[in-house]
Amino acid sequence: MPMWETKGAIIMALLHVGPVEFIYYWFHRALHHHFLYSRYHSHHHASIVTEPITAVIHPFVETLAYFLLFSIPMLIPIYMGYGSVLGVVLYLAYNDFINNMGRCNFELLPKWIFQRFPPVKYLMYTPSYHSLHHTKFRTNYSLAMPIYDYIFNTMDKSTDELYERTLIGTEETPDVVHLTHMTTLQSTYHLRVGIASVASRPSDNHVWYMWMIWPMACLSMVLAWVYGSSAFVVESLKLKKIMMQTWVIPRYNFQYSLIRERESINRLIEQAI
Structure with missing residues (x-):
């Protein structure tokens, strides 16, 4: 074909x-x-x-x-x-x-x-x-x-x-927040909204088709870098009256080592807090 x-x-x-x-x-x-x-x-x-x-x-x-x-x-x-x-x-x-x-x-x-x-x-x-x-x-x-x-x-x-x-929508204030950040470029696909089989094995990157999604991973990194102006919610759980959420800073591991990114990362963390 x-x-x-x-x-x-x-x-x-x-x-x-x-x-x-x-x-x-x-x-x-x-x-x-x-x-x-x-x-x-x-x-x-x-x-x-x-x-x-x-x-x-x-x-x-x-x-x-x-x-x-x-x-x-x-x-x-x-x-x-x-x-x-x-x-x-x-x-x-x-x-x-x-x-x-x-x-x-x-x-x-x-x-x-x-x-x-x-x-x-x-x-x-x-x-x-x-x-x-x-x-x-x-x-x-x-x-x-x-x-x-x-x-x-x-x-x-x-x-x-x-x-x-x-x-x-309705605005709800969480009682507990876990603030974290993205790690590797492929970490996006370990989320539940990503690829289910990959999300079930977050510590295993040796899947034969993972190399195929590198272009999408790079694109998501660029979009997060350019448009990621605040932390975003990736998971929200409610246990009786207690709401718990996981917030992600839209920056990857390697960006934390870049001197020019320190100010923007600190600003994102302060804004989330």
């Missing part, structure tokens, strides 16, 4: 918007029938409050069905002679990102995107959209494009309101 094929990418996108999203909608809706729900899909819905890992918690039969469904946009362009390596990689990355994003329980998409480009609301879901599916069960069945919920009248009426309220 060639590295890139524009026609194949277009075909892949159309196949996802059309057959994949449509079939997923009706398959997902069928899974909520009491017969299938009690035997299969209820396992996934045990997570009322979702996390990114919830995206891959399914019984084997469901996982197999999703695997076959998501292979359609990759296999058909290859069969037609328009497949490409980068097209397959980007489609897999898109699926992983969109599934994790929808279950992360905080909004990544700013409001202005939907205001300036209203059709986006039909082609891109939000975490608040999917959270309603896990709390109300009978609405918001679409995979990542709510267009079919609008067409078949299963869109939860409180979706937009919840999105607005989520953006405003």
Whole structure:
């Protein structure tokens, strides 16, 4: 296969918007029938409050069905002679990102995107959209494009309101804070929102595919260096009435040894304190 094929990418996108999203909608809706729900899909819905890992918690039969469904946009362009390596990689990355994003329980998409480009609301879901599916069960069945919920009248009426309220948020002051900083360039992927298999073995860097994510690791370092103007929360736990959080200073080990970085690092620490 060639590295890139524009026609194949277009075909892949159309196949996802059309057959994949449509079939997923009706398959997902069928899974909520009491017969299938009690035997299969209820396992996934045990997570009322979702996390990114919830995206891959399914019984084997469901996982197999999703695997076959998501292979359609990759296999058909290859069969037609328009497949490409980068097209397959980007489609897999898109699926992983969109599934994790929808279950992360905080909004990544700013409001202005939907205001300036209203059709986006039909082609891109939000975490608040999917959270309603896990709390109300009978609405918001679409995979990542709510267009079919609008067409078949299963869109939860409180979706937009919840999105607005989520953006405003509520300010909570933690009782306990663990202030730390990033270590190696690959430490980002040891977080729970990174790669699950890597996060489960934080002291083991000898994974064969780790070298493949070095470009992304370097990019995340540059972004943290340029835009990291304050500590950020990577984990928040609540034990009865006690809230505990882990805050990370957006600087890596090697940056602490740079004289020119000392002032900015001290400022970040003081600001966090």
